[in-house]
Structure formats: C-alpha cells, structure tokens
Amino acid sequence: MGKRQLVLEDGTVFIGDGFGSTQEAIGEVVFNTGMTGYQEVITDPSYCGQIVMMTYPLTGNYGINRDDMETVTPFIHGFIVKEVAEYPSNFRSEETLDDYLKANHIPGIAGIDTRKLTKTIRLQGTMKGAIADITIPSEEIVRKLHKTDLAKNQVQKTSTLKPYVVPGRGKRIVVVDCGMKHGILRELTKRNCHITVVPYNYSAEDILRLKADGLLVTNGPGDPKDVPETMNMLQQVVGKLPVFGICLGHQLLALACGAETEKMTFGHRGSNHPVKDLLTNKTYITSQNHSYAVQRASLAKTNLELTQIALNDGTVEGIKHKLFPAFSVQYHPESSPGPEDTNHLFDSFLKLTEQVMKGEEVYA
Numbered sequence: 001m002g003k004r005q006l007v008l009e010d011g012t013v014f015i016g017d018g019f020g021s022t023q024e025a026i027g028e029v030v031f032n033t034g035m036t037g038y039q040e041v042i043t044d045p046s047y048c049g050q051i052v053m054m055t056y057p058l059t060g061n062y063g064i065n066r067d068d069m070e071t072v073t074p075f076i077h078g079f080i081v082k083e084v085a086e087y088p089s090n091f092r093s094e095e096t097l098d099d100y101l102k103a104n105h106i107p108g109i110a111g112i113d114t115r116k117l118t119k120t121i122r123l124q125g126t127m128k129g130a131i132a133d134i135t136i137p138s139e140e141i142v143r144k145l146h147k148t149d150l151a152k153n154q155v156q157k158t159s160t161l162k163p164y165v166v167p168g169r170g171k172r173i174v175v176v177d178c179g180m181k182h183g184i185l186r187e188l189t190k191r192n193c194h195i196t197v198v199p200y201n202y203s204a205e206d207i208l209r210l211k212a213d214g215l216l217v218t219n220g221p222g223d224p225k226d227v228p229e230t231m232n233m234l235q236q237v238v239g240k241l242p243v244f245g246i247c248l249g250h251q252l253l254a255l256a257c258g259a260e261t262e263k264m265t266f267g268h269r270g271s272n273h274p275v276k277d278l279l280t281n282k283t284y285i286t287s288q289n290h291s292y293a294v295q296r297a298s299l300a301k302t303n304l305e306l307t308q309i310a311l312n313d314g315t316v317e318g319i320k321h322k323l324f325p326a327f328s329v330q331y332h333p334e335s336s337p338g339p340e341d342t343n344h345l346f347d348s349f350l351k352l353t354e355q356v357m358k359g360e361e362v363y364a
C-alpha cells in the first residue's frame with residue numbers, strides 16, 4: 001500500500017508501511033504485550049475506540065482462522081505492528097491478517113519503531129493518535145486530534161441490540177452484554193448453562209423477571225462511569241441474584257456498591273499478568289486488557305472486600321461482596337487469548353448459584 005504515518009496528539013510522528021484498510025483511523029493508542037493472540041485481540045470488543053500496538057515484533061505469522069474470533073464484527077480502530085507476515089503458515093489459517101483487516105475496514109501500520117512507541121506511552125500515558133496518509137501535514141492531524149473527543153457511547157455500539165437465548169439444560173444465567181467476547185459464552189455453554197444474553201441497558205425488573213440462577217456482567221470498552229444504566233441495574237440486583245463481574249462488569253459492580261474507579265497511566269494489556277489471590281495465597285498468570293481500575297482505598301467505605309491484586313503494581317484485580325453473593329475480577333478468566341489459570345472462576349460462579357438455590361448461608 002505504501003507509506004503511511006502514525007501521529008500522536010503530542011506531535012510525535014512515526015512513518016511506516018500501511019496494510020489493511022486505507023481509511024484514516026483515530027483512537028486511543030495502547031499497547032498489548034502478548035506474544036500470540038493477535039486475532040483474539042483484534043476481535044475483542046473491549047478495544048472499541050482504540051488503536052492497538054503489539055509489542056511482540058512478529059504478527060500475522062499463523063494467519064486468521066475461523067475458530068478464534070471473539071466477535072463477529074471487530075470494533076478495534078487500528079492496528080500497529082513491527083513486522084506483518086505476508087505468508088502465514090498454520091494448518092488452521094484461512095486468510096492473511098492483511099486480508100482480514102481490509103475486509104473489516106481496519107487500517108494497520110507496520111515497520112515503525114514499536115519499542116520507542118511503547119516507551120513513549122509508558123512515560124506519558126496513553127494518548128490519542130491517528131493512522132493517516134503520508135501526504136497530510138502532521139500538524140494538521142495533531143490539530144484534528146486535539147479537537148476530537150473519543151466517543152463515550154462505546155458500550156452502546158458493542159452491546160447486543162436485542163436479547164437472545166443460547167439454550168441449555170443446566171443453570172439459567174443472564175449475561176449482560178457490554179461488548180462480550182465469545183469466550184464467555186464458550187465457558188458457560190461448556191458447563192451446559194441456559195444463557196439469556198441481554199443488552200447493557202436491560203432493566204433490573206426485566207432481568208429479575210427472567211428468574212435466572214445467576215447474573216454475569218461482561219467485559220466491554222470505555223470508562224465504566226459512561227455506563228450508568230448497567231451500574232443502576234446492578235444496584236438493584238445485587239442481593240437478589242448471585243452476580244459475577246468480568247473486567248468492565250467488575251468495575252461496574254464496584255461502582256454499584258459505592259467504590260470508585262480511576263484511569264491508569266497506560267493500563268494492563270497482555271497475556272502474562274501475575275495476580276495474587278489474597279484468600280488462598282495463590283498466584284495466577286492472567287490475560288488482561290483494561291485502562292481503568294477500581295480505586296483500592298475507596299473499598300474501605302463499602303461492603304466490598306479486596307480479594308485479588310496485580311503483583312506488578314498492586315492494583316485491584318478482584319473483589320467480593322461481604323454480605324451478598326457477588327464477586328468480580330478485573331482480568332479475563334475466559335482467557336482467549338492467554339493462560340487458563342483462572343478458568344475455575346466459572347465453576348465457582350455456578351457453585352455459588354447452586355448454594356444460593358439450596359438456601360445455604362454462603363457468600364462469594
């Protein structure tokens with residue numbers, strides 16, 4: 001495709017080779033440290049509004065396959081890599097990364113100094129950026145970036161519009177879709193659940209009318225404070241249904257129970273983030289993708305207990321309610337991509353629904 005440029009809002013310019021779609025992209029530039037899993041990253045709806053750079057220098061080597069999609073329509077705004085493989089080699093590969101990005105209107109840029117970009121983001125925090133044609137003066141793009149506010153309605157874009165059912169004979173679980181990865185459905189169907197997926201703004205009343213055994217609130221893009229609908233619903237449902245929150249769902253549970261959330265400098269994105277479970281003293285390697293975190297000090301004024309912390313920086317990775325069956329984690333227990341160390345959390349959630357059903361006096 002020829003040369004293209006990546007321009008950051010602070011004026012930094014990287015010249016590279018365009019691939020994927022030729023359109024212009026604007027988004028928050030973030031980095032992911034996973035060495036594999038680019039297909040799951042591209043198709044994770046939590047990246048809506050973001051331009052993602054992979055720190056691992058080779059991407060596209062095993063192509064794109066039909067099995068590792070995390071959503072039907074990807075929402076990522078752009079993709080940055082050091083080197084993109086033109087000829088993937090893997091028995092599951094159906095097409096190249098370039099073809100997939102072209103077909104889904106996602107621009108990519110390769111051949112830039114990804115280590116420099118990582119260091120810039122680590123020092124200054126995430127910034128807005130654009131992947132654009134080389135012919136446009138970079139000052140013009142910087143001006144445009146300063147004028148552009150990143151959208152606040154990302155969950156509205158990534159959530160399902162209508163409820164639907166994935167039938168099963170086991171526990172009845174309502175999944176509130178804030179931008180759900182298919183991995184969450186995979187874990188629940190593996191455990192024979194009867195799943196009702198509902199939009200992010202489904203009311204507490206309508207959820208309770210479904211007479212489910214448990215409620216799962218999924219991952220999703222953007223700032224949790226931009227999703228008051230789901231937060232208000234949780235305030236009414238906690239204590240009436242066992243609740244499991246994943247990533248954005250975790251942040252929303254925290255807000256619903258009176259805790260605070262804050263934006264991190266550059267977030268956690270990768271497949272090898274160590275997390276310590278304070279209740280069992282075990283350490284898990286987890287898959288993560290988040291910009292926001294629950295403010296640790298704010299838990300003191302709530303009925304929430306800190307259950308897990310990130311070992312790299314001490315941030316909150318898990319909480320549980322002290323009075324009601326509700327718990328959540330900041331990372332992705334469904335992995336995809338990444339280690340499956342914390343897959344058992346889906347079993348813990350279903351066990352909790354069982355205990356509540358039997359009327360046992362148990363909390364998460």
Ligand SMILES: NC(=O)CC[C@H](N)C(=O)O
Pocket residue numbers: 046218219220221222223224246247248249289290291292293
């Ligand atoms: N993967 C997620 O659910 C991310 C949650 C939230 N959008 C964040 O960036 O912190």
